Amino acid sequence: MTDSSAGEGTAYGQRDPDALARRAGARADPDRDQHFLVDDRVLDRIPGYLPDDADRSRLLEIGGGAGALTDRLLAAATGDAAATGDSPSRRVTVIERDGAFAEFLREEFAAAVADGLLDVIEGDALDVDLPPFSACVANLPYGVSSEIAFRLLPEKKPLVVMFQAEFADRMVASAGESAYGRLSVSAQHYADVEIVERVPKEAFDPQPAVESAVVRCTPRDPDYVVGDEAFFLRFVKALFTQRRKTVRNAVRNTAHISGLDDPEAVVDAADEELLRSRPGTLEPAAFAALAELARERGSPAEA
Numbered sequence: 274m275t276d277s278s279a280g281e282g283t284a285y286g287q288r289d290p291d292a293l294a295r296r297a298g299a300r301a302d303p304d305r306d307q308h309f310l311v312d313d314r315v316l317d318r319i320p321g322y323l324p325d326d327a328d329r330s331r332l333l334e335i336g337g338g339a340g341a342l343t344d345r346l347l348a349a350a351t352g353d354a355a356a357t358g359d360s361p362s363r364r365v366t367v368i369e370r371d372g373a374f375a376e377f378l379r380e381e382f383a384a385a386v387a388d389g390l391l392d393v394i395e396g397d398a399l400d401v402d403l404p405p406f407s408a409c410v411a412n413l414p415y416g417v418s419s420e421i422a423f424r425l426l427p428e429k430k431p432l433v434v435m436f437q438a439e440f441a442d443r444m445v446a447s448a449g450e451s452a453y454g455r456l457s458v459s460a461q462h463y464a465d466v467e468i469v470e471r472v473p474k475e476a477f478d479p480q481p482a483v484e485s486a487v488v489r490c491t492p493r494d495p496d497y498v499v500g501d502e503a504f505f506l507r508f509v510k511a512l513f514t515q516r517r518k519t520v521r522n523a524v525r526n527t528a529h530i531s532g533l534d535d536p537e538a539v540v541d542a543a544d545e546e547l548l549r550s551r552p553g554t555l556e557p558a559a560f561a562a563l564a565e566l567a568r569e570r571g572s573p574a575e576a
């Protein structure tokens with residue numbers, strides 16, 4: 274059941290999201306993490322949130338759905354290409370788990386596929402090999418947004434990604450704020466993380482239960498050094514399971530998570546003021562320094 278009033282032949286960036294959903298034939302199913310963005314103004318703004326100096330030559334989208342954002346990404350890619358004259362190297366890749374929508378994207382954007390401008394990968398974004406990409410722009414499936422974010426962040430590429438607002442608030446929170454936690458320290462380990470737009474439920478069809486927010490992650494090295502990233506992230510996770518305890522007790526009580534064989538040796542060597550503080554007040558650099566001490570004194574097991 275297709276509505277052929279637009280589609281292939283329509284200039285990129287001008288497709289009406291409601292008409293795309295109608296042409297796709299299948300209705301978005303919230304039980305499959307399908308909430309389609311139908312507000313043109315939000316869709317039009319999203320690609321523009323990439324950092325000015327971001328390389329737009331290989332854009333990755335996760336969860337293409339009926340293609341409203343894919344259309345804007347093709348416009349961004351071809352618009353830039355026209356300006357720079359290097360269109361052959363441009364490519365948008367979409368990973369979509371739902372076979373019906375993956376097939377629809379190939380039909381709707383058949384010309385872009387034929388021109389080598391668009392690749393549609395049908396598969397689960399948690400399992401498929403990620404294609405090479407220079408930046409990722411996506412309205413993520415919220416059920417797996419954390420897992421996808423932590424697949425993407427270590428790639429150290431700019432990301433402009435829609436999350437549930439509460440998740441986004443935790444990603445950007447600073448030490449001492451109530452939303453500050455494991456997610457804040459882990460995300461900010463890889464990138465400068467900021468909310469660039471809050472998006473109301475009404476911008477989606479069907480509407481999700483909660484508000485959303487677009488987050489920009491601009492990769493950079495942290496202002497501290499960790500010798501073992503996996504241990505650092507495990508140590509942060511462990512301490513935040515005891516966020517209301519003192520750091521002293523959190524180190525002692527979470528050896529089963531951090532893998533420390535000798536947490537007492539860490540407590541003996543650490544600064545007293547630090548040990549009296551709470552994990553929720555420690556800056557990322559203080560976590561890193563304590564993780565390094567824990568690695569030296571606490572005999573952590575291999576993960």
Ligand SMILES: C[S@@+](CC[C@H](N)C(=O)[O-])C[C@H]1O[C@@H](n2cnc3c(N)ncnc32)[C@H](O)[C@@H]1O
Nearest residue numbers: 306308309310336337338370371397398412414
């Ligand atoms: C929130 S919708 C966004 C759709 C579209 N990009 C938009 O903005 O309207 C998320 C999309 O991700 C797809 N999806 C859900 N889980 C997925 C997964 N694990 N891997 C890849 N795609 C997934 C859904 O089928 C759906 O099309």
